[in-house]
């Protein structure tokens with residue numbers, strides 16, 4: 051089916067919602083096939099059953115933040131030592147996803163979904179999170195697209211190129227990543243309050259697709275999910291209960307749904323066993339979400355001026371704390387019988403510069419070889435052009451679908467709290483401040499206009515990478531960091547940052563061209579980014595702080611005419 055959403059027409063119709071549910075997003079006949087009374091009813095049930103637990107988990111995050119801001123550091127929890135030391139394993143890996151050596155990721159856009167499923171990767175992670183700007187249009191089109199993808203009918207007509215896209219016979223296995231627990235969905239009110247974003251993403255997708263997915267993709271298992279940005283096993287426990295509730299509603303066997311948790315916050319690295327334990331009947335591994343992990347390191351230590359990061363470009367997987375995190379993740383997953391997935395290299399193919407392209411691809415190759423040799427069972431690719439390189443690197447596994455049994459990494463059991471927290475080495479420079487600024491502003495301008503992942507300076511940028519730019523700037527300004535490089539002892543201040551912003555905006559205008567600059571949301575993004583970087587208190591999430599700017603409520607009075 052070709053997706054043709056109707057043109058905006060106010061006051062024509064409203065969604066058929068159950069009691070207590072109000073949809074405030076634009077009405078569209080195509081969206082109405084997703085926002086059915088029964089599907090909304092299921093989302094409302096999830097919200098009512100779990101909202102108290104989610105509220106408590108978010109309060110615990112705030113309490114942990116208060117402790118870190120008073121000087122504490124995260125560490126292993128003595129009260130759950132029995133879980134870390136215990137000899138339990140997770141449910142066995144479903145055969146349909148035993149081999150996940152290369153996973154492509156991308157937002158839930160129609161053409162991207164078809165391209166990703168056809169890309170030759172083993173898995174496609176369809177993203178409602180880091181790679182998606184969560185506007186009503188993007189979210190609802192995403193749901194429509196996924197439904198068409200699961201039932202195999204998805205097509206896309208690129209009118210400019212007169213090219214029709216449809217699925218190949220062989221496609222990647224689909225995983226879906228809902229938003230993190232912290233994000234609300236302002237277009238759906240349940241009992242008068244905004245719905246929890248991830249329960250909307252999960253609930254609607256599960257409701258419409260579980261039966262078909264299990265038949266055509268999961269060989270009796272599924273659907274499959276990726277779970278982002280958790281900080282504690284209590285959050286994994288909520289997901290486990292959500293899965294059990296969904297399985298009960300669908301009348302399918304407990305343990306059918308499987309999920310890979312991203313370990314992408316610093317507190318979560320101390321909870322990997324506990325997270326797997328909570329999800330042991332529904333787990334299919336952990337993944338090194340390296341970009342959010344770096345963001346989380348800065349955020350966790352926002353009040354620790356003795357733990358500042360060097361320039362963003364220097365915080366790679368070679369830093370001791372990053373290597374320790376990935377090694378311990380491999381060891382933990384393989385001990386528990388599940389996949390230890392690698393992460394995303396930010397390089398993407400560079401079309402107009404063969405030499406630069408060769409260097410970028412070489413960096414990707416090295417990163418993937420490091421992952422497979424360390425014992426990872428698979429990796430992420432941001433672009434179809436990277437899949438051959440990733441496949442080639444993971445051919446190191448030979449004919450084995452994964453390394454769960456063969457790479458135990460017992461040596462990594464010696465990794466300590468100090469290893470995981472070790473301060474990364476490197477310089478802090480004016481160029482680092484400049485790069486953070488021009489990337490952060492351009493990313494935000496794209497996000498405000500509906501794009502959640504963009505190519506900038508030949509790298510993939512998404513919400514996680516932009517967060518690093520924001521929080522690093524904030525921290526450097528907050529502590530008046532002395533910059534390395536010119537021997538002048540220049541310190542970062544609001545005034546210096548103000549000049550950098552002005553100069554970088556001029557540069558951006560030149561680079562994108564006056565016309566695009568004027569028509570885009572660069573000035574608005576600049577204002578918001580500057581405000582965030584200079585705020586007295588660090589906002590927890592950039593996308594949460596600016597979310598109101600992409601909320602578009604359907605005119606309530608018109609809808610009742």
Ligand SMILES: CC(=O)SCCNC(=O)CCNC(=O)[C@H](O)C(C)(C)COP(=O)(O)OP(=O)(O)OC[C@H]1O[C@@H](n2cnc3c(N)ncnc32)[C@H](O)[C@@H]1OP(=O)(O)O
Pocket residue numbers: 154155156157161162163165166177180181341342394398431432433434503504505509510511512514515
């Ligand atoms: C930190 C994290 O969370 S990482 C995970 C989240 N981030 C992501 O998923 C990023 C995914 N990648 C992307 O969004 C894109 O590759 C970008 C924005 C980085 C680059 O996009 P572009 O510059 O438009 O790519 P480019 O022009 O080279 O695309 C060429 C073709 O590849 C396709 N393509 C590019 N990336 C993808 C992808 N990830 N999945 C499927 N198809 C893709 C394009 O649709 C295009 O197809 P076409 O030739 O049929 O028109």
Ligand SMILES: O=CC(=O)O
Pocket residue numbers: 180312314338339340341342343393394514
């Ligand atoms: O989601 C992945 C990350 O690196 O962040």
Ligand SMILES: [Mg+2]
Pocket residue numbers: 180278312314339341342514
């Ligand atoms: Mg992430």
